[in-house]
Amino acid sequence: GVASIADRSWPASGSFWLKMTPFGFRRILNWLKEEYNNPPIYITENGVSRRGDPELNDTDRIYYLRSYINEALKAVQDKVDLRGYTVWSVMDNFEWATGFAERFGVHYVNRSDPALPRIPKASAKFYASVVRCNGFPDPAQGPHPCLQQPE
Numbered sequence: 001g002v003a004s005i006a007d008r009s010w011p012a013s014g015s016f017w018l019k020m021t022p023f024g025f026r027r028i029l030n031w032l033k034e035e036y037n038n039p040p041i042y043i044t045e046n047g048v049s050r051r052g053d054p055e056l057n058d059t060d061r062i063y064y065l066r067s068y069i070n071e072a073l074k075a076v077q078d079k080v081d082l083r084g085y086t087v088w089s090v091m092d093n094f095e096w097a098t099g100f101a102e103r104f105g106v107h108y109v110n111r112s113d114p115a116l117p118r119i120p121k122a123s124a125k126f127y128a129s130v131v132r133c134n135g136f137p138d139p140a141q142g143p144h145p146c147l148q149q150p151e
Helices: 022-033 058-075 122-133
Strands: 041-045 082-087 108-111 118-120
Touching: 022 041, 022 108, 022 118, 058 082, 108 122
Parallel strands: 041 082
Antiparallel strands: 108 118
């Protein structure tokens, strides 16, 4: 009873098989809750890829993370036993099928430099603020201390 569909209106990614569908994330978490008697769930790999020249201002990845984390928080409000969430991947890494062509990382790795420096993308800063704040502070309550950048 399984089928795979992709609507053309869903935002694409750097991977031919991966479309951004945040609403489906909450739905699958709730399905797991109902189908398997609400087991503890840890999301250990959630992210979106890019191709082409490295882009440090990865606003599409920020959109992805904001949307998916928000859907995960909604699932928690639905009483899904979601205990952890981590992004895939911290650094651009080697993908088995495509090598270094698809980049999932929130840090760019400059492979042309022998020191292999890791350069944070905008999404790394966004994700760090989500972790530091344990979610999204309510802007209606004014500036939250967790949004202050560490010195």
